[in-house]
Amino acid sequence: MQSPDFLDVRELVGISKRIGSSDKDDSQRYTRWLTPLIQHAVKDFGTPRTDALDVALDRLAQDHPNFDTVIGWVEAELGFAKAAGHGLDFQRILLVGPAGTGKTTFCLELAKVLGLPAEVVAMNNRQTHAFLGGSEAYWGNTQPGAVFKLLAHSPVINPILVLDEIDKTSSYHGYDPLASLYTLLERRTAEQFADASFPEVHINAAHINWIATANDIGELSTPLRSRFNVFEIRPLHEDEMAELVGRMYGRLLDEHPAVRTLMEPVLPEAVVGELVAVLESGRDVDRLLRMMVGRALSNDGQITSAMIPEMKHERASTRMGFV
């Protein structure tokens, strides 16, 4: 598989002289950002489809049953990519659903399973597009945006960029914080992307995999919405949650054999029922179970329903925002 072109080295030879700036900060900025860009300029695709990846995706689907259509989509795209001779490429996925359905958690776990570098960009309250496409070079404190930063350090050409809560941006004095996306979500224009902070340098951003999350896409413009494949994410059903809790308890013990010998092999049904009643999503099941097991180890390995509100109280007091 031939490496896709990422940048034209001719653009970079002598660039620090061509920009003609005598500003020391400017020179340091060029060295700081263009050095990793050159070091990682030859990139291959990450994540060719393998049997091990299929197994990992199946497990991800079990843990996130409400994302089964998304995982099915990704599996199909991986199958296509394998036949075409590259990795997962230029996905534009928009996950829409109520808060607490585990959208962001799922994005990170998907990136981990795929073995791709990922960056989460919180979109809430963004007022300009600089966070994504960089600030203009004439500003003294100009900085490259998330796309440039991610690609400058990524060893693969197809990392994942998560745009979290894309529906929460707000325009400011006519600036559209999503303006850069129109360019970046079209393959032809993304192939010649130039960060506003380094307008002379063009990089190929046409292989980034995009995943955006939103609670409501009613306010998103039609051109932007049309660039995404939209997936509606529903909350977990009670039976799905119960199954998830039981499975994650078993996995926790499997991963820690020394703990398994001290604990009951199966979570009591009453405890599962109580947990399902208090959990809004599956994202914190693992952490909650770990805490409960820790407590149970001081109680001869017995987990009781009474531990659940106790746990909730402790987490609330540490301001971790649980439930």
Place this chain on the structure above:
Amino acid sequence: MNMHDVATPLTPEDHARAKREMQMRGLPLPDESADIDELIRTAMETDKTDDDATAAVPTLREQLEWHRQMTHDAYEALERRVAGLEQGVRARERQPGKGKTSDDKRDGDSMHGWSDRKLVKAREAVIGALLEGGERFEQMLPAHIQYYGSYALDYPSEDQGIEKPDFIVYDALPEVLRHAFMERFPPVASLIRDEGSTPLSLARFDDWQAFARTFA
């Protein structure tokens, strides 16, 4: 030639030998703590009308002779030392890659050994030269190699047209630059490093300069 065989500076052993010779000849030993200034001062203070001057003259003469001999020995030893150093410099200049300019020396010193760790540093320096462009890019000193230390050059085929062993180390170039260069100028030689280290690929420096000029 071992320079220590031809040019040895004066040592404490030389002083001990001279001391033994003077004792064997029955000559009075000069106070070893007294230097020539002391000898001059003594000679100046001795009144020529004084009766003691008769006895002092032979002693001063012997001390003067001893210092003359020691100075002469030191001069000859120093002369031999300088001659040996000159000989070594001339011999090194006759060997390829040993007559370096100060810039070459700077980069050559920093890259001594061409270990993998040094290669990483060289790549960073190459990127600096790339961003600056111009002469610094054409000279590409961080990747330029003329001195091979204890390593060996290996020419994979006979007809490489190598007239002088003046190379660019491919492995010191960042991958994107290496690819572009290699498309036009394939490697012509290898540098065989220590056991366990992979050989480095080399390109003619002339080829590099031709390639670099296309970016002007």
